[in-house]
Amino acid sequence: MRPGVASRRIASACVLGATALLSGAGGALLGLCGPFTDTAADAFCPFVLEIFYLGITTGTTATTYSPDGNVTRLQMAAFLSRSVDRSLARGGRRAALNQFWTPQNGGVLGIAPLDFIPTWIESDGTDVWVPATDGTEVWRIRGSDLKFVENWLGVANARGIVIAAGKVFVSGYATPGALYRIDPTLPAGLADTVATNLGSGPAFLTFDGGRVWSANNGGSVSIVTPGTSLPWTVTTVTVGGTTGVLFDGSNVWATDANGGKLLKFDAAGAVLQTVTVGGGPQIPVFDGANIWVPNGGSGSISVVRASTGAVLATLTGNGLAIPESAAFDGERILVTNPTTNSVSLWLAAGLIPIGTFSTGANTMPWGSCSDGTRFWLAFNQSPSLARF
Amino acid sequence: MKSFPKHRRLPAILLALAAAGLGAAEAVVATCGPFTDTAADAFCPFVLEIFYLGITTGTTPTTYSPADNVTRLQMAAFLSRTVDGTLKRRGKRAALRQYWTTQNSTVLGLTTVAQSPRFVRYDGADLWVSCSNGISRVRASDGRPLETWTGAPNAAGVLTAIGKVLIAGGGNPGSLYVIDPSQPAGAATTVASNLGNVAIGIAFDGTRVFTANTSGSVSLVTPGASIPWTVTTVSSGFITPTGAVFDGSNVWITDSDAGTLLKLDPSGTVLQTVTVGSNPNFPVFDGTSLWVPNATGSTVSVVRASNGAVLATLTGNGLALPRAAAFDGQRVLVTDSGSDAVSLWKAADLTPLSTIPTGASTSVYAAASDGVSFWITLSNVNKLARF
Numbered sequence: 131m132r133p134g135v136a137s138r139r140i141a142s143a144c145v146l147g148a149t150a151l152l153s154g155a156g157g158a159l160l161g162l163c164g165p166f167t168d169t170a171a172d173a174f175c176p177f178v179l180e181i182f183y184l185g186i187t188t189g190t191t192a193t194t195y196s197p198d199g200n201v202t203r204l205q206m207a208a209f210l211s212r213s214v215d216r217s218l219a220r221g222g223r224r225a226a227l228n229q230f231w232t233p234q235n236g237g238v239l240g241i242a243p244l245d246f247i248p249t250w251i252e253s254d255g256t257d258v259w260v261p262a263t264d265g266t267e268v269w270r271i272r273g274s275d276l277k278f279v280e281n282w283l284g285v286a287n288a289r290g291i292v293i294a295a296g297k298v299f300v301s302g303y304a305t306p307g308a309l310y311r312i313d314p315t316l317p318a319g320l321a322d323t324v325a326t327n328l329g330s331g332p333a334f335l336t337f338d339g340g341r342v343w344s345a346n347n348g349g350s351v352s353i354v355t356p357g358t359s360l361p362w363t364v365t366t367v368t369v370g371g372t373t374g375v376l377f378d379g380s381n382v383w384a385t386d387a388n389g390g391k392l393l394k395f396d397a398a399g400a401v402l403q404t405v406t407v408g409g410g411p412q413i414p415v416f417d418g419a420n421i422w423v424p425n426g427g428s429g430s431i432s433v434v435r436a437s438t439g440a441v442l443a444t445l446t447g448n449g450l451a452i453p454e455s456a457a458f459d460g461e462r463i464l465v466t467n468p469t470t471n472s473v474s475l476w477l478a479a480g481l482i483p484i485g486t487f488s489t490g491a492n493t494m495p496w497g498s499c500s501d502g503t504r505f506w507l508a509f510n511q512s513p514s515l516a517r518f
Numbered sequence: 519m520k521s522f523p524k525h526r527r528l529p530a531i532l533l534a535l536a537a538a539g540l541g542a543a544e545a546v547v548a549t550c551g552p553f554t555d556t557a558a559d560a561f562c563p564f565v566l567e568i569f570y571l572g573i574t575t576g577t578t579p580t581t582y583s584p585a586d587n588v589t590r591l592q593m594a595a596f597l598s599r600t601v602d603g604t605l606k607r608r609g610k611r612a613a614l615r616q617y618w619t620t621q622n623s624t625v626l627g628l629t630t631v632a633q634s635p636r637f638v639r640y641d642g643a644d645l646w647v648s649c650s651n652g653i654s655r656v657r658a659s660d661g662r663p664l665e666t667w668t669g670a671p672n673a674a675g676v677l678t679a680i681g682k683v684l685i686a687g688g689g690n691p692g693s694l695y696v697i698d699p700s701q702p703a704g705a706a707t708t709v710a711s712n713l714g715n716v717a718i719g720i721a722f723d724g725t726r727v728f729t730a731n732t733s734g735s736v737s738l739v740t741p742g743a744s745i746p747w748t749v750t751t752v753s754s755g756f757i758t759p760t761g762a763v764f765d766g767s768n769v770w771i772t773d774s775d776a777g778t779l780l781k782l783d784p785s786g787t788v789l790q791t792v793t794v795g796s797n798p799n800f801p802v803f804d805g806t807s808l809w810v811p812n813a814t815g816s817t818v819s820v821v822r823a824s825n826g827a828v829l830a831t832l833t834g835n836g837l838a839l840p841r842a843a844a845f846d847g848q849r850v851l852v853t854d855s856g857s858d859a860v861s862l863w864k865a866a867d868l869t870p871l872s873t874i875p876t877g878a879s880t881s882v883y884a885a886a887s888d889g890v891s892f893w894i895t896l897s898n899v900n901k902l903a904r905f
Contacts, residue, residue: 203574204561204584206593210573210600211564221608255614255890256643256659294616296627296661296904314660315629340621356624379617416617418606419572435572442570443551460613478607480567502613 166195186212214479218461223503232475233518236490239507240517242276244269248508248515250334250413250455252291253501254298254314260508260515261288261300268300268312268321271515273501284320285310290344294337295356301344307332309342309354309362322360328352329366334413336375338382338397345372345384353399367399374413374455376421378436383421385411392423392434405439407432413455413497417463417478424453424465431456431465433481442481449474449486459500464518466495468510473498473518489516553582573599601866605848610890619862620905623877627891627904629661635895635902637800637842638886641678641699645886645893647902648673648685653697653706656902658888669705670695675720675762675800677727680741684720686729692717694727694739694747709747713737719762719800721769723784728769730759736771736786752786761800761842763808765823770808772798779810779821792826794819800842800884804850804865811840811852818843818852820868829868836861836873846887851905853882853894860885860894860905876903 163175164182166189178195181187186209190196201209224230233239246262246269253259257279260269264287270279282298288310289303300321302308307328310321330348337343342354352366370386372393377383381402382395387410394403410427420442423432429452431445451467453474458464462484463476471493475484489495494511505518550556551566553576565582568574573596577583588596606612620626632649639646644664647654653667653676672688673695685706687693692713695706714737719730727739735753742748758775768789771780774797781790795812798819802809807829810819818832818840839856845865852861854873858880862871876882881898885905892905 200587202584203582203586203588204556204565206588206596207568207574207582207584208561208564210596211567213600214567214571214573214604217604218608221604223610253614254659255610293614294618295620295625296629315627315662336615337618338621339618340625358624376615377618379619415615418612418617419603420570433570437572458613458615460608460610479571480563481570482563499615500613502610 169195242271242515244513250497251508280318290335292335301332305330324362345375378416403439415456417458422456426452448483457498464505468494556582629902637676637884639676640888665703674718677720679722686717686720690715714751721762721764730762755788765803790826802843804845809843835870842884844885851892
């Protein structure tokens, strides 16, 4: 049993009640409010019952809620934590689709065969887009049934991908690097080349609402500003050997695999903050509050608060081998372990390990993303995508 | 190095203390994450979760003060952060790594639709756009135009309900058109042609279709097994009905010349009149409140649906002849028809986020959300734009 889950269940049995939210309720006459004999069946009762039915409280005993009792900060933590967990579990699309399971092994994954070895993938919410690593095409796989939809040509040395501004952008992993644009509103055909002067080795892409950013393995970050005519303007800033890049809603962050750093940039590409993480940080993901950084060189995950840059935790265990990429589905974090043909999962809100799951022999899961319901994996050893 | 799983282990003595009802502060003081005053007991994971989520930062960097009570003021901060954090994570934008806000018109995703698009509605997969010469269907995932339906002259408000697409026809008299999206594209079916004049706003209450007719009436159309569908038109209490929205309990109508928001009962009788700003147009419901763009007032009235109270009248944030509002689960977008721009707010606390131009002479009109992106109609350039 997962230790975090075990402790929560035990705590559920001993948390004291609360009415700070509902001041005044205790002044009413005693009545019968669900299982609680000390709580009036008045206007506050539905609120008490809701948090009881949701599992946010179990009462102070099986038959009492202690409506006049105060709430300590410790008890409040339990109530708020459970409120978040229940809201996320119910609000997700997995709940509506009755998909509460986690695939337990590689044999139950949905597999979409490809003609090439994939590295990075991205979902538009309906379909998954896959650049042919170092190749000339980009495939589109339908998320609902894993069927091939179309392929786009005209890219060279395809590698990183981001879906933004109604387009699909793919980096050309060369020296200098290139950026290609696919207009998915059109029938499949040739991608447009929008820039050919990015830094060397653009490996991963992100978007900040106005511009495309690339993390370049050659030791730079490029910022591409869309324009009304081609080519688009490119600004390249020299930093360490960046690998992964993301946007947190305010700033762009990139991992420096050589330096073991996570770098925060301002809008011009200047480094605002340097956070020391583990060895060989790879492809991170932002969960709305924190950045999860898989440290390939040290077999760990650094969880960094985006607002301050503080390292909240360094996670080990849970099957982490040489973690490569992270994805977030709104509730869970998935991290790929290519060398052990597995993925590791955590509940994102509490950093609670869920488990490690095999993806099958010789699969080497590398890139990952989520479509909001399921995770998707790029198998770097067998030419395929997997729906996890 | 912090090894988180250790925090999850429960020494037997602490479990015994907890089972006995002793507060954690009374247990052996240990370390819970950064907090030296909080025991590493069964409560610690909860404390850590709200710390990791940013709901609390502790009373100091190293203390949580677990035995302290919570004031109502502190509670407001904790609950507000809890709601914000939950909404941010739960939205599909988080899973798709799309935390950005579109910054300018250059990065709008544009799809060419039929002529002079006005209203747009999402059906869960596709967008339906009413235009002067047809109804365009656009796939939301990639913005690809799928088909165009004809046979809906003076098409105005669009509604997706009962497995169909329903369009208000703003002629004299007004009409209601129905598209069966399971069929190949063709001509829409006219299911009623005796609505009040100039039907424009449209809403559905689970039984009937309501149209707001700017000539001074509201029509209630009851779907039936045969055509024409039954229509009841109510004029009492209306001057210039414009927008219509259903909040889960009642239909609300904006009366643009009266500057009011009207709550209706199921028969179309006015139950409540709320004074809003000047020239209210096409509102949206965010689950709690109605956001009413007041066009000539260049304001947005935020009205609590449960009691009709005006919670706030928003100004600034680029509002200029605001026409229509849309909600994506976290943010409200309002189209500024007077300045070719859109204005964004955080819906939970009415905080202005930004104003973003849609391009010169684009004539932005209405908007919808697919849960990831907003979609806006640009009437002057025949485009549907992904925002």
